Amino acid sequence: MLTELELAHLRAEVAARPLPRHVGIIMDGNGRWAEQRSLPRLEGHRRGSDSVREVTRAARKLGLPALTLYAFSAQNWQRPPDEVSGLMDLLRDYLHRERPEIMDNGIRLHAIGELDRLPARVRDPLEELRRDSAGNSDMVLTLALSYGGREEIVAMARRVAEDARAGALRLDSIDAEAIEERLWTAGLPPLELVVRTSGEVRVSNFLLWQLAYAEIHLTETLWPDFGEEALLVALDDFQQRERRFGKTSAQTRRAR
Ligand code: FPP
Numbered sequence: 001m002l003t004e005l006e007l008a009h010l011r012a013e014v015a016a017r018p019l020p021r022h023v024g025i026i027m028d029g030n031g032r033w034a035e036q037r038s039l040p041r042l043e044g045h046r047r048g049s050d051s052v053r054e055v056t057r058a059a060r061k062l063g064l065p066a067l068t069l070y071a072f073s074a075q076n077w078q079r080p081p082d083e084v085s086g087l088m089d090l091l092r093d094y095l096h097r098e099r100p101e102i103m104d105n106g107i108r109l110h111a112i113g114e115l116d117r118l119p120a121r122v123r124d125p126l127e128e129l130r131r132d133s134a135g136n137s138d139m140v141l142t143l144a145l146s147y148g149g150r151e152e153i154v155a156m157a158r159r160v161a162e163d164a165r166a167g168a169l170r171l172d173s174i175d176a177e178a179i180e181e182r183l184w185t186a187g188l189p190p191l192e193l194v195v196r197t198s199g200e201v202r203v204s205n206f207l208l209w210q211l212a213y214a215e216i217h218l219t220e221t222l223w224p225d226f227g228e229e230a231l232l233v234a235l236d237d238f239q240q241r242e243r244r245f246g247k248t249s250a251q252t253r254r255a256r
Contacts, residue, residue: 002229010232015062017239020192022066026206029198029222042086047224049090056141058228060105066140066189070206074114074148088122095125106138112184113147140188149208156182185210193238197223215241
């Protein structure tokens with residue numbers, strides 16, 4: 001852990017260099033965090049929602065344009081019913097509790113995923129906060145809820161087929177842009193950094209299309225222990241990378 005002075009120094013260094021336009025986080029390790037302390041798994045998720053608040057605050061202060069958090073996957077419905085229900089309660093509480101902070105800080109709340117599968121106690125406050133924060137423009141916070149990258153690609157393929165059948169999209173106009181316009185992430189900045197916590201080295205169905213040119217930062221830190229310092233370390237790591245997009249190192253340096 002850094003001292004206050006070292007943290008302030010890292011914060012200033014990171015803020016002075018170009019930030020990624022869009023950061024995605026696979027928040028993992030809540031269960032292990034709880035098990036290591038002989039606590040119920042839900043306590044890990046509860047502490048995880050405190051990390052959501054701290055990381056969102058830090059991202060907003062730094063001026064990150066977009067943050068996407070993988071809060072509940074399409075596959076997470078298969079967890080024990082008590083855990084699913086506890087997670088839905090945490091999401092409901094989060095949406096009520098964080099509303100003032102989101103509104104006061106110019107944050108636009110957005111959500112991606114199969115949102116109609118969410119229970120009304122989550123869907124209703126989510127829709128309300130989405131609507132009320134729609135005019136905010138300082139940062140977009142996207143919650144991936146009942147989200148799966150393959151599910152998103154299937155939904156996109158259906159929209160492409162429907163638009164083609166309706167005559168709104170010609171087959172020779174189907175390109176990367178036409179696809180991006182039909183993904184759930186349409187309108188968000190390109191994903192430039194993905195962070196995965198808890199030492200796992202998997203993509204786990206997160207933003208599959210969008211990951212194409214994202215940098216990946218892996219950390220052993222469990223999500224409930226992830227806070228401002230860990231976010232700054234991930235951003236610092238991103239800022240050391242050379243992003244080449246298929247070109248050579250020399251070409252990339254010339255274009256800078
Ligand atoms: C993965 O940990 C985490 C989740 C499945 C849920 C993430 C949820 C939160 C951080 C809290 C609620 C979210 C918001 C936005 C308020 P895991 O349970 O798979 O951990 P494990 O691999 O150690 O078991």
